[in-house]
Amino acid sequence: MDGNSGLYARIDALFGAFASGRQSFAEIAEALHTASLGVPEAEIAAMIAAAADRHRLPRALAAAFDGALMHTRDDPDARNETAEGRAGDGTSGETRRTARDSVDDALVNALVQPFKALRARRVQQNRPEDAGLDDALASFKRARSKRQLQTADLHAASADAIPDVPARDSRPPIIGRILRNRFLIEKELGHGGMGTVYRAVDVRKVEVDAAAPYVAIKLLNDEATRVMASLTQLEAEARLTRALAHPNIIAIYDFDRDGDYPFICMELLEGRTVADALAAEPGFAGGEAARQAVRGLLSGMAHAHGQGIAHADLKPANLWLTAGAGMLKILDFGSSLSTTQDDATGGRDALTPAYASPERLEGAPPSPRDDVYALGCLIHLMVNGRHPFNRQTATAARQAGLAPPPLPGLPAETAAAVQAALSFEGDRRPADAARLLAAFDR
Structure with missing residues (x-):
């Protein structure tokens, strides 16, 4: 082993990265194979085994790493086959397998979580604790299907490994966390001023082998979480949107909290998005495609x-x-308002000036007629590619005496x-979107 002191140190460093949570099981197994x-x-x-003897990781987990590495060596074609499969059209079975691998990886990391502080400080770990973790890992391995850690396709697992994304706030990193023992946060999709949207695996869907195990999770950022109005807005957005079950409105499943x-x-x-298109x-x-999008809208x-x-805020x-x-x-629907009860989401001040009616720009609360003005702007964009007033606000367009151009076709x-939808006077616009839809259906 003395002749491979560099490799010995590399393996020790890899296990340290795993123990501290910087890299996942799949990433370490892949790095072991390469090294x-x-x-x-x-x-x-x-x-x-020496790493286990020195308490760098529990023995059951050392055995799992060893088994995964030996499987890769015994069957190198498995790595190539998986790479070829991922280059194909992507079947629902592949989606389910990837989701299961992500969940398994997160569970293994969760099992060693209580021991990370000890290892990070290089404190000798007590043998009872080591044995307890060994038992937990052994139970986890017995409960899995034939797709064990030892026989996992490491190339695919590495390609889909949970990225190490730095936190934007003071809370612990969210990537790799399982919320409410159900939603494994896997990848960031986008973020705005108030929060971030992530792709997540629904563990319950994985358990029943669902064809589509992924969901989106919208999280408030750390600062917004401390503002009661933001929490109220998020809850009301979920409640109002969930009541609007419709093929052309995003489906909201639940509002919840985990710590x-x-x-x-x-x-x-x-x-x-339509903006991207x-x-x-x-x-x-x-x-x-744009005309069908207008009808759906x-x-x-x-x-x-x-x-x-x-x-x-259309x-x-x-x-x-x-x-x-x-x-x-x-x-x-984070700025939406129930017009039948006093139930705003808390976002009455959120608007986009180029699509806001004069009333909204002058401080009036939202109403369907304000949406109708925005719909008129969006129809112009999707039918002829231009904002009816060259993105000037409604008040500026009114002051300049502008009129929307004709729509061809x-x-x-x-x-x-x-x-009429683009009238600067609210009572001259169609009362709601149903009136506009009726005009398109004639």
Whole structure:
């Protein structure tokens, strides 16, 4: 072993990275495989056993690392086969397998969590604690299916490994955490001023081998969590949106909290926003996909208005086009208002000036007629690719005496309804999105 002192130190450092939570089981197993190429199996096994003897990791976990490494050496083609499979069309079975691997990886890391502080301080770990962790890991391994850590496809697990993303706030890192013993936070999808949206694995869906085990989790950032109005807004957004079950509105499943992490669980969408489509796809505006998106937008908002809900911040970035089918989904009812009861989400001041009606810009509370003004702007964008007032605010456009340009290709009655939607006087606009939809259906 003296001739491989460098490798010995490398293995010791890898186990230290695992124990401190900086890298996952799959990442360490992959690194072990790469570092030990050309070294006899018996010598590698002795190095791993020595790490266990010095209490760098429990014996059961050392055995799991050793088994995973030996499996990779015995069957090197498995790594290539998995890489080829991942380059294919991506079956639901592959999605389920990847989700299960992520959950298993998180569970192994969770089991060693209580022992990280001891190892980080290089304190000798007591044998009863070591034995207790060994028992827990052994139980975990027995409970798994034939897809054990020893026979896991390490290349795929490494490709889908949970990234080490630095925290944006003072709370512990969220990537790799399991919220409410159910949602494994796997990847950041995007963030804004108040919070961040992540892709997550729903462990319950994995347990029943569901074809689509992923969900989206919206978390408030640390600062917003300390503001009661932000918590109220998040809860009301979840409650109001969940009541709006409609194909053209994003589905909200639940509002919950796990310690310092209040969150919304919602459907995971793949695709792009209308803003992205308008910016990157020259043929989108005025095309059939855009016209279908307009109908979906009007249908979803007609449903919301029928339930007494005004969105209050409609804009291209809050409209999603799903991958494949291109179905439009309305996002982010975080500024919405129930017009039938005193139940605002707390976001009445949140608006996007280029799509806000004069009343909203002058401080009036949201109403369906304000959404109708925004819908008129969005219809212009999707039909002819331009904002009706070149992104000037409604008050500036009114002061300048501007009028929206004609819309080519629309029936006269439909074009007249869109023209009315852009009136600077609220009572001259259609009362709600259902009136606009009716004009498009004629």
